[in-house]
Amino acid sequence: QVQLVESGGGVVQPGTSLTLSCAASGFTFSNYGMHWVRQAPGKGLEWVAVIWYDGINRYYVDSVKGRFTISRDNSKNTLYLQMNSLRAEDTAVYYCARGWLRGIAVASNAGDYWGQGTLVTVSS
């Protein structure tokens, strides 16, 4: 069965960096685009970033451009989110979600399987 397991969250100070990981299993990881979506405490969902199945194309929400980098290692079936210059407003549970299957419309799948999330708290 499809499984996505996030890790790497924690409490960090403003201005510092953190890298999240998402270990995928139960499907051919290298055939799927992947998303990161976050949810601030008590708030709604916010799409953060997307990466193509081959890692070549990557896109971000404006609020994280230049600070966050999405990447993947298909040999390790793992998705990453490197977060630099963290701010208090980045505090959230970060979810990875499986996107579209290679060859299918990119826009069609905003996440058919999700991990349980990892909490990032940015506080001094």
Added chain:
Amino acid sequence: QSALTQPRSVSGSPGQSVTISCTGTSSDIGGYNYVSWFQQHPGKAPKVMIYDVSKRPSGVPDRFSGSKSGSTASLTISGLQAEDEADYYCCSYAGSYTWVFGGGTKLTVL
């Protein structure tokens, strides 16, 4: 990249139908037929209930249906059940390989 607009809360009695609206613009909902709806129970990960405006993933009851008119999408849940009580989020493709979510709607089953 402004969030889509959803009512903060809706409610209904068991067996009734409820509809949750999601209003966007011509740059997102109105411009593409790529609207998804997610259900989220407290402390749990979101679960896709509808994708591509009106398609249901396997395993999702046919009590859940989606539609779109112009820049407004809707999720209708018929035959409400206690386990349908949750937060519901709409999501639309917004062009340039970005997506936008709604603010979420809390569904209460009375």
